[in-house]
Amino acid sequence: MEDVSLPTGIAVRSLRKEDIDAVVEIESEAFSSPWQASTFEGLLDRPGVELIVMTEGARGVIGYAVLWCILDQGELANLALTTSRRGAGLGAHLLRHVLEVARKRGVEKLFLEVRASNERAIELYHGFGFTDVGLRRNYYERPTEDARVMLATLR
Numbered sequence: 596m597e598d599v600s601l602p603t604g605i606a607v608r609s610l611r612k613e614d615i616d617a618v619v620e621i622e623s624e625a626f627s628s629p630w631q632a633s634t635f636e637g638l639l640d641r642p643g644v645e646l647i648v649m650t651e652g653a654r655g656v657i658g659y660a661v662l663w664c665i666l667d668q669g670e671l672a673n674l675a676l677t678t679s680r681r682g683a684g685l686g687a688h689l690l691r692h693v694l695e696v697a698r699k700r701g702v703e704k705l706f707l708e709v710r711a712s713n714e715r716a717i718e719l720y721h722g723f724g725f726t727d728v729g730l731r732r733n734y735y736e737r738p739t740e741d742a743r744v745m746l747a748t749l750r
C-alpha cells in the first residue's frame with residue numbers, strides 16, 4: 596500500500612491569520628503577479644474557501660494551497676512551496692492533502708489552470724489524475740503565456 600504519511604517534521608493544517616505574511620512571501624517567490632496579504636485576509640473564513648498551509652518544525656510555513664469549492668465542483672487556485680523546499684516530494688504531499696479536503700467537501704470535479712511551461716507542476720498534476728480539458732490562450736501576464744486547464748475527477 597502507498598505510504599501517505601507526511602515526512603518527519605512536516606505538517607499540514609488550515610491557514611491562520613498569523614501565517615499570512617509567510618504565505619505572501621512564498622506567493623511572491625512563486626508568481627509574477629502575486630496576491631497581496633489583503634486578498635488572503637479577505638478569504639479567511641469565507642464559505643467554500645479552503646486555505647491550507649504546510650509547515651516544517653520551527654521553520655513554520657513552507658507551502659500553501661488555496662481551494663475553492665462550489666457544490667460538486669472545485670478549483671485549485673494556488674499551490675506553492677518555498678523555493679528551497681521544492682523538488683523533494685512535498686508538493687505531492689500537499690496536493691494529496693488538498694484532494695482529500697476537496698473530497699470531504701463533496702467535490703467531484705476539480706479544475707485548475709497552470710502555465711503551459713510549468714513542467715514540474717504539470718507532471719505532478721498528471722500523477723494525481725489530472726488531464727487536459729482546455730487551453731486559455733494568453734491567459735497569463737508577465738510573461739504572456741497560455742494556461743492549460745486541467746481536471747481531475749474525484750471519488
Ligand SMILES: CC(C)(COP(=O)(O)OP(=O)(O)OC[C@H]1O[C@@H](n2cnc3c(N)ncnc32)[C@H](O)[C@@H]1OP(=O)(O)O)[C@@H](O)C(=O)NCCC(=O)NCCS
Pocket residue numbers: 625673674675676677680681682683684685686687688708709710713715716718719720721722723
Ligand atoms: C509546483 C510545486 C508545488 C510542486 O512541488 P514540488 O515539491 O516541487 O514537487 P514534487 O517534488 O512533490 O513533485 C514533482 C514530482 O512529483 C512527481 N509526482 C507525480 N505524481 C506523484 C505522486 N502521486 N506522488 C509523488 N510524486 C509524484 C512528479 O513526477 C515530479 O517528479 P520529478 O521531480 O521527477 O519531475 C512547486 O514546485 C512550486 O511551488 N512551484 C512554484 C509554484 C507553482 O508553479 N505552482 C503551481 C501553479 S499551478
